[in-house]
Amino acid sequence: MRALLFSDPSNLPKLVSASKDIAEEIHAITWEKIAVPVDRLEVIKGALVNDCWVSQLHEEIKTFDLMLMPATRDSKEIASRLAAKRGLPYISGALSLKASDGLLTTRVVFGGRGIEELKISMPAVITVNLDVYEPSFGEPKSVEERKIECSSKISSIKERERKTDVDLTKAQVIISVGRGLKKKEDLSMIKELASLLGAEISCTRPISADLKWLPEERHVGMTGVKVKPKIYLALGISGQIQHAVGFRDADTVIAVNTDPDAPISEISDYFIVENLYEFVPKLIKAIREKRKEKSN
Amino acid sequence: MDVIACVKLVYDEAQIPVEDGNLLIEQAPVKISDADLNALEEAAQIKEREEGNVTAIVVLTGPFDEAVLNEVLAMNVDRIIIVEGKEVRGHNPYRTAQAISKVIQRENINYDIILCGEGTSDQYSCALPAIVGEMLSIPVITFAGRLEINKGRIRAERYLESGFEVVEAPLPAVASVTPEINEPRIPTVLQIMKAKKKEKTKVKASDLDLNYPDIELIDMKAYMRERLRQRIEGDMNKAIGKIMRVFEEKGVIR
Numbered sequence A: 001m002r003a004l005l006f007s008d009p010s011n012l013p014k015l016v017s018a019s020k021d022i023a024e025e026i027h028a029i030t031w032e033k034i035a036v037p038v039d040r041l042e043v044i045k046g047a048l049v050n051d052c053w054v055s056q057l058h059e060e061i062k063t064f065d066l067m068l069m070p071a072t073r074d075s076k077e078i079a080s081r082l083a084a085k086r087g088l089p090y091i092s093g094a095l096s097l098k099a100s101d102g103l104l105t106t107r108v109v110f111g112g113r114g115i116e117e118l119k120i121s122m123p124a125v126i127t128v129n130l131d132v133y134e135p136s137f138g139e140p141k142s143v144e145e146r147k148i149e150c151s152s153k154i155s156s157i158k159e160r161e162r163k164t165d166v167d168l169t170k171a172q173v174i175i176s177v178g179r180g181l182k183k184k185e186d187l188s189m190i191k192e193l194a195s196l197l198g199a200e201i202s203c204t205r206p207i208s209a210d211l212k213w214l215p216e217e218r219h220v221g222m223t224g225v226k227v228k229p230k231i232y233l234a235l236g237i238s239g240q241i242q243h244a245v246g247f248r249d250a251d252t253v254i255a256v257n258t259d260p261d262a263p264i265s266e267i268s269d270y271f272i273v274e275n276l277y278e279f280v281p282k283l284i285k286a287i288r289e290k291r292k293e294k295s296n
Numbered sequence B: 001m002d003v004i005a006c007v008k009l010v011y012d013e014a015q016i017p018v019e020d021g022n023l024l025i026e027q028a029p030v031k032i033s034d035a036d037l038n039a040l041e042e043a044a045q046i047k048e049r050e051e052g053n054v055t056a057i058v059v060l061t062g063p064f065d066e067a068v069l070n071e072v073l074a075m076n077v078d079r080i081i082i083v084e085g086k087e088v089r090g091h092n093p094y095r096t097a098q099a100i101s102k103v104i105q106r107e108n109i110n111y112d113i114i115l116c117g118e119g120t121s122d123q124y125s126c127a128l129p130a131i132v133g134e135m136l137s138i139p140v141i142t143f144a145g146r147l148e149i150n151k152g153r154i155r156a157e158r159y160l161e162s163g164f165e166v167v168e169a170p171l172p173a174v175a176s177v178t179p180e181i182n183e184p185r186i187p188t189v190l191q192i193m194k195a196k197k198k199e200k201t202k203v204k205a206s207d208l209d210l211n212y213p214d215i216e217l218i219d220m221k222a223y224m225r226e227r228l229r230q231r232i233e234g235d236m237n238k239a240i241g242k243i244m245r246v247f248e249e250k251g252v253i254r
């Protein structure tokens, strides 16, 4: 099977891993040179908006059995438009891929309450949820670089900010905050706790999207990152399914909430009915004391 | 300024009973897909600012409740077009998008903007708005967290993993909106009563001559994971002690 991969540079190594099991030949397209073990890497510069990629890829896709992209928001738009243009089946946010007289995929549905298995014929277009994959690095067999001119009805007025390197999927300990946090300044207490535990900080969607207290790449859930730490400490998070699906694969989930009936009580290992503003300082103190004890 | 809002009726995912690892979806109540409420609210606000009509298009993919259709109409929607029939049942965003595009053309519905939610509460493929745009050959703007309309142009702040992007396009265009874009109004009982009298047009899917690639549903299961569910209430010292023990067991205190 021949697969064409299209991805932003940072997601490409994981996308290569996702495609290795099912494709014998892999071509990849991105916009910055990156060392990935593919048969052919095409670095295309000059495409500024999704429109440009749709018209560019629409031709390239023709000779492939499968077009794979990461399940990012931009890719989801590009992938569905390509599928529409070519009349191909499209699966969004696939968790797994298996070739069997067509293609079998799984995806999460109902906000995270269900998982379904779907079958489609090939050629097809798929966006893949990459949170479960390890990146693949290596030298491409061949590289081609070119620049394209693109005119589109859609113009980009302000470019997006650059992504940082945080990869929450690798974190062993995660401290996650929700709307139980009252102000942005209170994050300093959370940061103190995180640094004591060597933890990453994540959040619910309202914290990043509505309040913008933390960057978007730190939101966990159906529309954010899916994490798998040893410990997920949820502070002031109600536990709506769209968030909870993001920490499904954590080993141990501890939740602190003032509401004894919060939905997270049903989906955590330890549910602590406390005010996070009293709990966190006491926990910080306890950790400090324990460390002192250990170093003596 | 005429607006079309695409609306999906879905089973309320939070109220689906689970039995032996299976989801009993049909026992859950029906609701308007969450982000479609934001599309409806945005449509109503545009209409209230710029004057014009709001048409809601609902393709019935399974879940149905007449009362929920009235809730749609109660959000200052002028009329609703319902596409129904076995041809549109089940999950296939390509097919649903095609039904919407074809019904717009067949019924000659005027529009300057087509609004959809960023993704539906049940499937969240986020594919439909983009496919509608392709099929009607109009600009597509997805994941808009803010919209502005000015002199026949739409400007949107797209809300992406990597930050924000501001884009602009000429109208007509299709845009999908995020839940952050607005706070959907909650219609009053009176508004819902009045809505019952508004125009509902039914269109048979079999009249739309749909042709699309198939997606075959092989299996669906619950995706839950059992947790210990130990509760500690009213005893802070016990809570801290317990968590410290868990931390030590997991080796996170160094």
Ligand SMILES: Cc1cc2nc3c(=O)[nH]c(=O)nc-3n(C[C@H](O)[C@H](O)[C@H](O)COP(=O)(O)OP(=O)(O)OC[C@H]3O[C@@H](n4cnc5c(N)ncnc54)[C@H](O)[C@@H]3O)c2cc1C
Binding pocket: A177, A178, A179, A180, A181, A203, A204, A205, A206, A207, A219, A220, A221, A222, A223, A224, A235, A236, A237, A238, A239, A240, A241, A242, A243, A256, A257, A258, A259, A262, A274, A275, A276, A277, B034, B035, B119, B120, B121, B179
């Ligand atoms: C299409 C769609 C996609 C979505 N995707 C995601 C997603 O990927 N990720 C996501 O997170 N959300 C997502 N959401 C939103 C999700 O449905 C919930 O609204 C959100 O997760 C709730 O966030 P929260 O728990 O921070 O806030 P709330 O639900 O408001 O909960 C706050 C909690 O804090 C508790 N609390 C308050 N004060 C304190 C205190 N002092 N100490 C301790 N506890 C306190 C309260 O009891 C409450 O339980 C999505 C929604 C839609 C419609």
